Structures are given as structure tokens and as C-alpha cells.
Amino acid sequence: MEAFFDRADRPAPTWARVVTVCVLLAVFSALCFWIFSSSVRDWEKVWGYRAVLFKGWLTTMGISAAALVLSTVFGVGAALARRSGFLPLKFASVMYVETIRGLPLMFLVLFGFYGVADKLGWNDRLPVGILILSLFSGAYIAEVIRAGIESVGRSQWDSARAIGLTSGQTYRLVIFPQVLRQSLPPLAGQFSSLIKDSSLLYIVGISELTFAAQQVNSATYSTFEAYLPLGIMYLVLTLPVSLWTKILERKLRYEN
Amino acid sequence: MKIELRGVTKAFGAHRVLDDVTFAADFDHVLALIGPSGGGKSTLLRLLAGLDRADRGNILVDGIALESSEDALREYRSTIGIVFQAYNLFPHLTARENVLLPLTAVHGLAPAEAAQRADEVIARFQLSTHAYKQPGLLSGGQRQRVAIARALAIRPRFLLLDEPTSALDPEMTAEVLDVIAELRVLEQPIILVTHEMGFARQSADLVAFIADGGIPECRPAQEFFDAPSIPATQRFLQKILKY
Numbered sequence: 466m467e468a469f470f471d472r473a474d475r476p477a478p479t480w481a482r483v484v485t486v487c488v489l490l491a492v493f494s495a496l497c498f499w500i501f502s503s504s505v506r507d508w509e510k511v512w513g514y515r516a517v518l519f520k521g522w523l524t525t526m527g528i529s530a531a532a533l534v535l536s537t538v539f540g541v542g543a544a545l546a547r548r549s550g551f552l553p554l555k556f557a558s559v560m561y562v563e564t565i566r567g568l569p570l571m572f573l574v575l576f577g578f579y580g581v582a583d584k585l586g587w588n589d590r591l592p593v594g595i596l597i598l599s600l601f602s603g604a605y606i607a608e609v610i611r612a613g614i615e616s617v618g619r620s621q622w623d624s625a626r627a628i629g630l631t632s633g634q635t636y637r638l639v640i641f642p643q644v645l646r647q648s649l650p651p652l653a654g655q656f657s658s659l660i661k662d663s664s665l666l667y668i669v670g671i672s673e674l675t676f677a678a679q680q681v682n683s684a685t686y687s688t689f690e691a692y693l694p695l696g697i698m699y700l701v702l703t704l705p706v707s708l709w710t711k712i713l714e715r716k717l718r719y720e721n
Numbered sequence: 722m723k724i725e726l727r728g729v730t731k732a733f734g735a736h737r738v739l740d741d742v743t744f745a746a747d748f749d750h751v752l753a754l755i756g757p758s759g760g761g762k763s764t765l766l767r768l769l770a771g772l773d774r775a776d777r778g779n780i781l782v783d784g785i786a787l788e789s790s791e792d793a794l795r796e797y798r799s800t801i802g803i804v805f806q807a808y809n810l811f812p813h814l815t816a817r818e819n820v821l822l823p824l825t826a827v828h829g830l831a832p833a834e835a836a837q838r839a840d841e842v843i844a845r846f847q848l849s850t851h852a853y854k855q856p857g858l859l860s861g862g863q864r865q866r867v868a869i870a871r872a873l874a875i876r877p878r879f880l881l882l883d884e885p886t887s888a889l890d891p892e893m894t895a896e897v898l899d900v901i902a903e904l905r906v907l908e909q910p911i912i913l914v915t916h917e918m919g920f921a922r923q924s925a926d927l928v929a930f931i932a933d934g935g936i937p938e939c940r941p942a943q944e945f946f947d948a949p950s951i952p953a954t955q956r957f958l959q960k961i962l963k964y
Binding site for chain 2: 620628629
């Protein structure tokens with residue numbers, strides 16, 4: 466039994482880790498089998514709609530990728546604006562970040578589409594959805610980046626000024642590389658949130674993954690078989706993000 | 722080199738760290754700034770470095786007044802070598818990259834020339850085996866030597882050292898002071914804030930005593946330590962040389 470305890474001074478052996486994972490998987494599978502075996506048999510029906518699901522998955526991936534880039538731009542911009550000495554910029558950034566963080570994404574999606582985009586006559590759903598998602602995620606990224614910038618000590622700014630770097634160079638060559646290292650774990654969390662949050666866009670009829678699963682469900686009446694692949698397909702997107710972050714974290718590591 | 726202060730005042734909030742200081746020093750190699758903590762030594766050094774601006778008054782370096790625009794000050798800073806107490810180096814870059822950064826980013830040297838210059842100073846300070854390590858893997862003394870190497874690689878007009886050894890243990894202090902003593906023979910003058918009285922006495926041409934927002938005494942090192950002329954200096958030296 467002692468082997469199954471993982472302690473800092475006495476790490477658990479590899480075999481114990483493998484056994485634990487296998488047992489947990491077996492228990493989980495048995496549980497699933499016991500609950501669902503009687504009712505689930507419609508895989509063929511759902512299989513017929515695989516193209517719909519796959520297309521939805523691609524759309525989700527596209528929305529996420531675009532929003533990832535755009536929200537990083539918003540986030541970095543808002544973080545820099547907040548540190549700016551120019552009051553209109555600073556306060557605009559504070560208002561943006563605090564307002565967005567105080568509102569549910571569901572509201573932003575509904576209000577953004579029907580309250581704003583519709584009124585402006587902008588009916589192109591996909592770009593509006595990407596913009597709303599980016600604005601939402603950007604507010605959180607701004608806080609992550611701001612905390613990262615503030616965690617870089619005053620001595621670093623002094624040293625950068627002492628050797629004659631301009632403030633642009635200081636950010637680019639000295640501050641951001643350290644912010645990146647500092648902020649990578651929370652940023653990864655934010656990016657995988659972004660992927661998951663894109664599922665809310667289904668309520669305004671953007672045919673992303675969740676929307677596709679809904680369609681399959683209503684066409685086949687096989688709820689479980691339509692939604693299980695949905696979960697797996699989200700995991701296929703989010704797990705690599707956290708894996709990639711771990712790799713990057715190791716690559717960027719330095720002693721402080 | 723010559724430095725001159727004309728009616729320099731610098732306050733932080735209501736506290737005047739330097740209060741209407743007028744002072745001139747002319748020296749060839751090393752000017753040591755000593756005095757009690759909070760007396761204004763580091764503030765003066767930051768003004769001389771162009772890192773902060775005086776609230777009032779003028780600072781002249783070799784007869785030329787420092788300008789007050791940030792662009793002009795940055796230009797000025799890029800021509801001098803500045804070393805702080807600690808954390809001079811950028812932790813995400815190796816020792817060599819730290820030395821290279823100002824050469825390429827500020828002074829616009831071609832990569833080959835920058836590399837040659839960096840390797841030269843790194844070798845001179847016996848840091849070659851550590852060139853590819855990040856600061857976190859270096860000892861405090863090695864870090865300060867890299868910082869000095871970085872400051873010298875740009876071929877500065879002069880060096881400003883702000884208590885370069887006060888964050889180090891005695892052994893590393895000696896290692897860094899040895900390096901600074903060697904610099905004495907170079908053409909670059911050094912202005913040094915220090916608590917190492919023995920070192921100031923040995924290596925400085927001039928010693929300036931900074932206390933209570935002013936510079937009441939500035940004399941050749943030997944005279945300064947052997948026969949301090951004012952009571953404030955006498956008291957300070959008595960206190961710190963007691964043990």
C-alpha cells in the first residue's frame with residue numbers, strides 16, 4: 466500500500482502509477498458500461514452524420530485560432546494601455562477590462578449579436594462571433610499580462626534604461642520575454658477556456674461543434690451518441706494546448 | 722574627469738534627499754562616494770547616471786550640462802557604464818547575451834563585431850567558462866563581474882558603480898573589488914558608491930562624504946581618512962571603523 470503514496474521525499478514507483486491509471490480507467494469504463502449499455506446502440510445513425518460533426522469541429526478550431534490571435538492583441542493592447550500615463554488610454558482600458566469581466570459571456574453573445582451587430586446591419590455571423598469571443602477573452606488576458614508585467618522587478622527596468630534601451634526595446638527584449646515565462650500557465654488556461662467558451666456561440670446559430678452536435682442529436686434522437694463525440698472532440702483541442710504549454714514552459718525556464 | 726553640481730535639489734515627497742548641493746570634483750581615476758545610508762549617495766549616482774532628473778539645479782559632466790529630455794538622457798546613458806548593487810543582468814539571457822544586448826540593440830554593432838567584443842571582455846574577466854550560463858546559475862560575484870563586463874564592452878566614457886559589492890559575501894566582495902581595482906589602470910574613470918572603506922582608501926583618488934542631503938567634505942583619499950576635517954566625517958568614520 467505504501468507504494469501508492471506519492472511524497473516529495475519518496476516518490477511513488479512507476480509501476481504504482483501505471484496500475485493506478487489502469488484501475489481508474491477500468492472502474493470508469495465499468496461504470497459507463499453499467500449505466501449506458503442498455504440504452505446505447507445507435508452509433509451507426511450518428512456515424513452517418515460524421516461529416517457534420519467534423520465540419521463543426523473545423524469551424525470551432527478556426528474560431529478558436531482566430532480568437533486566440535485577436536484576443537492576444539486585445540489583451541496585450543489593454544495591458545499596455547493600462548500602464549500608459551495617458552489618462553484616456555488608461556481609463557478606457559480599465560473600463561473595458563472591468564465591464565467585460567463583470568458580464569457573462571452568454572449576455573455578451575446575445576447582446577453583441579441582437580443588440581449591436583444586428584442594429585449596425587452586420588449580419589456576418591462568424592466574424593461577429595470571433596470578435597465577441599476575442600473581446601471577452603482579451604479582458605482576461607489583459608489582466609494576466611498586466612500581472613506578468615508587474616511581476617518583473619524595478620531593477621530590470623532600471624538596468625534596461627541604464628544600458629540605453631528605448632521603452633519599446635525594453636518591452637520587446639527585456640520585459641515580454643520574462644512576462645511570457647511568468648504568464649504562460651495562466652495564459653494556457655485562458656486559451657483552453659477560449660476554445661471551450663466558443664461553444665456558446667451555438668445560441669446564435671454559428672455552426673460550430675456544439676451546434677453540429679445539436680443538429681445530429683435532433684436528427685437522430687440519439688443524445689448520448691451525439692454528445693459523447695462532442696466532449697472528446699473538445700478534449701482533442703484543449704489537451705494539446707496544455708501539453709504544448711508544459712513543453713514551452715520547460716524550454717523557457719530560467720532560474721530567478 | 723570633472724563633475725560639477727550647481728544648486729542640485731532632489732526630493733522624494735517632502736523629503737529632500739539632496740538639498741541645494743553645489744560641489745565640484747576633478748579626478749583621474751576613481752571618485753568614491755561614502756556616507757551614511759539615506760544620506761543621498763545613491764540618489765546622486767542616479768542623477769549622474771541620467772536615470773533620474775534633479776528637481777532643481779544643474780549637473781555638469783566634463784563641463785557639459787546634462788539635458789533634461791528623456792531622449793537626450795537615454796543617449797547620454799548609453800555612453801556610460803552603470804552597475805547597480807544587484808539584479809543588473811536579464812535573467813532570461815545568458816551571460817554572453819547580456820553583454821551582447823547593448824552592443825547590438827543600442828550601439829548598432831554588426832553581429833560579428835559585437836560577438837568579438839563580448840568575447841573579449843568575457844575572457845578578460847575570466848568568465849569564458851560561464852559565458853553560456855544564465856544569471857541564475859552564476860554566483861553573486863560572477864554576476865557582478867558579468868555586469869561590469871557588460872558595462873565595459875560598450876567602451877563607456879566612464880563607469881558608475883552603485884554599491885557593487887554590498888549584496889555579496891566577503892569572499893565574493895574581494896573577487897569583485899579585485900576586478901574594480903584592476904580597472905583603475907584603464908583610461909575610464911570610475912565613480913563608485915561604496916561601504917568598503919579600506920577599498921576607498923586604497924583605490925580612490927578622491928573621497929566625497931555625502932550626508933544629510935549635502936557633500937560637506939571631498940578630499941584626496943589619504944587625507945580624508947587620516948585627518949577628516951569636519952566633525953560629521955569624524956563621527957562617521959569613527960563609527961564604521963570601530964570594528
